[in-house]
Amino acid sequence: MSDDPRPEPPPEDGHEPPHGVVETLREELEDVVEEVVEHVPQPVRWTVGKLTRLAGLVLVGVLVLGVVSAVLYFMNRTELVARELSLLLNRTLRDHSDLVLDLRDIRGNPFTGFRAIEPRVRFRDGATVLAAREMRVNYSAWSLLTGGEGSVEVVIEHPDVRLIDSRGRWRLPVWRSSPARRGADRTPPRALQLRLRIADARVTAPKPYGTSSGVELEVLANTGPITRVRVQRLSWQKGPWDSRLERLTADLTADGKGLSGRITEFRTGDLELRAQGTWQRGDSLRHVHLTVGRVRWAWLAKVFDNAAFDVPGEGAFVLEADGASRWRGRFTSTLQWDGLDAEGTGVVRWNGAQLALDSVRARSRAGNVAGALRWSRAGWEVAGDAEHADPAHWHLLHLDGWPGGDLNGWFRYAVDTRNKAKAVAVLEARLAGSQWAGWHADQAQVRVDFPPSAPDSFRVDGTRRGGVFTLRGRTRKDGWSGPYSIRDLPLDEWPDGRATGLTGKLDFAEGLVDARNGALYVTGDLSG
Numbered sequence: 352m353s354d355d356p357r358p359e360p361p362p363e364d365g366h367e368p369p370h371g372v373v374e375t376l377r378e379e380l381e382d383v384v385e386e387v388v389e390h391v392p393q394p395v396r397w398t399v400g401k402l403t404r405l406a407g408l409v410l411v412g413v414l415v416l417g418v419v420s421a422v423l424y425f426m427n428r429t430e431l432v433a434r435e436l437s438l439l440l441n442r443t444l445r446d447h448s449d450l451v452l453d454l455r456d457i458r459g460n461p462f463t464g465f466r467a468i469e470p471r472v473r474f475r476d477g478a479t480v481l482a483a484r485e486m487r488v489n490y491s492a493w494s495l496l497t498g499g500e501g502s503v504e505v506v507i508e509h510p511d512v513r514l515i516d517s518r519g520r521w522r523l524p525v526w527r528s529s530p531a532r533r534g535a536d537r538t539p540p541r542a543l544q545l546r547l548r549i550a551d552a553r554v555t556a557p558k559p560y561g562t563s564s565g566v567e568l569e570v571l572a573n574t575g576p577i578t579r580v581r582v583q584r585l586s587w588q589k590g591p592w593d594s595r596l597e598r599l600t601a602d603l604t605a606d607g608k609g610l611s612g613r614i615t616e617f618r619t620g621d622l623e624l625r626a627q628g629t630w631q632r633g634d635s636l637r638h639v640h641l642t643v644g645r646v647r648w649a650w651l652a653k654v655f656d657n658a659a660f661d662v663p664g665e666g667a668f669v670l671e672a673d674g675a676s677r678w679r680g681r682f683t684s685t686l687q688w689d690g691l692d693a694e695g696t697g698v699v700r701w702n703g704a705q706l707a708l709d710s711v712r713a714r715s716r717a718g719n720v721a722g723a724l725r726w727s728r729a730g731w732e733v734a735g736d737a738e739h740a741d742p743a744h745w746h747l748l749h750l751d752g753w754p755g756g757d758l759n760g761w762f763r764y765a766v767d768t769r770n771k772a773k774a775v776a777v778l779e780a781r782l783a784g785s786q787w788a789g790w791h792a793d794q795a796q797v798r799v800d801f802p803p804s805a806p807d808s809f810r811v812d813g814t815r816r817g818g819v820f821t822l823r824g825r826t827r828k829d830g831w832s833g834p835y836s837i838r839d840l841p842l843d844e845w846p847d848g849r850a851t852g853l854t855g856k857l858d859f860a861e862g863l864v865d866a867r868n869g870a871l872y873v874t875g876d877l878s879g
Contacts (some may be wrong), residue, residue: 440503443543447574449475449525464489470507478517480524483510504546512554512566521557526578526605545572556591559656563590577606592653594619608632621650639680641670648688658774659731659766662689662747670699677702689747691715704728711735717744718758730774732765737780742787753831754871756787760795773803782813788871789846791815809833815844818857822864830866835875837861846873 444450451473459465465488472481487506516522552566565588571581585599596619603612609631617624623644630637645665652660664687672680678701685694695713699706708724722735740762743755760782767775778799785792795813802808809831811822818840824833837845837860842853845860862875 443574447526447578450480451475464504474522474524478522479513481507481510481512483507502544502546504548506548506550507552508550510549510552512552514554514556519557543574545574546570547572554587560591563587565589577604579604592650594621594650609634621647635675636673637675639670639672639678641672643668643670655726656728657726657731657768659768664688664690672699674701682708691717691744691747693717695720715744717741717747729769730765730767732763734761734763736760737762754788754866756785758785758787759783760785770803775803776801788866789849790820791844816841818844824864829868832863832865835860835862835864835873846871 440452444452453471453473454467455470456468457465458468467486467488468484470481470483470486471479473479485508489504490502514521514523547568547570549566549568552568554563554566555561556563565586567584567586569583569585571583573579580603582599582601582603585596585601587594587596590596596617598616598618599614600616601612601614604610609629611627611629613627614625617626623646624642625644626639626641628637628639644667646667647665648660648662652658666684666686666688668682668684668686670680670682672678674680678699680699681697682699683694683696686692693713693715695711697711698709700709701707704727706724706726711720711722711724713720718740719738720733720735722733722737724733725731738759740758741755742753742758745753758780760780762778762780764778765776778797778801780795780797782792782795782797785795790813792813792815795811797809797811799807799809807826809822809824809826811820813820818838820835820837820840822833822835824831837857840857840860842855842857843849845853845857858878860875860877862873865872865874
């Protein structure tokens with residue numbers, strides 16, 4: 352055996368040396384390295400550690416410098432940030448609506464917020480919906496870039512909003528809660544919170560709504576699989592039909608199943624209301640619950656362009672209805688119409704052109720009514736059965752100064768408003784057992800005409816206990832007057848005969864009746 356420490360040459364046949372020889376060589380090399388390190392002086396080992404830490408610090412500094420340089424680069428490349436932000440916002444608009452946002456330039460810090468110069472929101476065909484001189488936007492760039500639940504706050508001052516097309520008709524943006532994805536793109540819509548505040552806007556809508564000025568709006572919207580919109584405040588200084596909206600708050604929720612909304616407060620000087628509604632996807636019917644706490648009739652006269660509503664007073668009602676283009680529901684109401692208090696219930700129908708109230712039951716000092724009402728722009732009418740009707744309270748029919756009575760039977764009151772300056776009205780009635788101004792009737796026919804440019808006139812033809820009487824008259828400011836005739840009427844049915852205790856039969860009488868300031872004066876020739 353040789354003492355030479357050199358390793359044996361590999362076998363000539365090319366096979367690996369035995370495993371024990373390799374392990375022995377590795378162990379010997381490790382011993383040599385340890386021995387070398389132990390002979391290195393201590394200060395030298397400290398210097399190696401410092402160099403290692405220094406290299407790490409240099410690496411961190413390079414990374415920080417790179418990030419800062421990138422931030423400074425983007426802060427000085429606002430047009431690039433504007434383009435990227437436009438792409439981000441337009442992707443959301445593309446997924447949910449038919450709108451496009453254009454930003455000409457931005458100023459400020461694009462990582463926390465900026466001012467957009469001359470922003471414009473338009474339909475995809477180019478028609479402008481909103482245009483303003485400036486828009487302020489605040490957001491978290493990190494959340495937007497990393498795909499987190501981003502929050503964007505937008506403030507627009509003095510914008511011009513157009514909700515009208517080239518033909519003067521409504522054109523409103525379309526909003527989809529859960530957009531349909533094509534092909535392999537099944538990514539759920541991104542969750543994004545948007546706070547929008549619009550100050551001193553001018554909004555143009557089709558006729559008869561016209562232009563609203565001084566519009567203030569604050570909205571909080573959350574998009575994603577479920578869209579939630581909260582109108583925190585909406586008001587305007589001058590709006591449709593000269594209204595001033597003091598405050599409106601509302602909520603809207605939309606998802607793949609349908610849509611639900613609620614108006615928690617709507618208040619103007621003429622109208623106060625609350626409402627809520629739902630619509631299920633795949634169902635053509637919408638459901639609405641409406642509570643009107645107060646509405647002035649004079650304001651409704653402007654809304655419906657109908658002078659018949661131009662009277663003092665106001666009303667309140669609760670409505671529960673279902674429909675789409677046609678609606679049907681039930682209502683309860685209390686109202687004060689030109690000094691007359693009334694309350695009622697009924698069924699309401701709307702076909703887009705005519706409002707119909709059926710199964711109406713109303714109670715007031717003017718009488719109790721069970722009937723129906725029809726309204727359209729051509730006019731309106733109310734008809735039905737009346738009980739204990741009192742003409743002394745028929746001021747709503749423009750009959751002033753009439754004596755009291757107790758009338759029962761069927762009636763119809765119709766107003767033609769096609770000529771808005773000269774409305775024409777007529778009252779027809781078929782009375783059963785009734786009493787008026789001391790006269791009793793077993794049955795009677797009544798007609799009252801209300802011409803636009805002449806005194807109102809009326810005619811009464813009645814029977815009582817085999818007798819017949821007629822009365823014609825014209826109204827004036829302090830009452831009415833006209834001729835009368837009587838045949839075969841028992842004398843105790845004639846008011847003056849009953850007052851004097853006369854008995855027998857009045858064969859014939861004719862003359863004049865004059866009603867002034869609540870008193871009735873009868874003159875003429877009598878026989879019998």
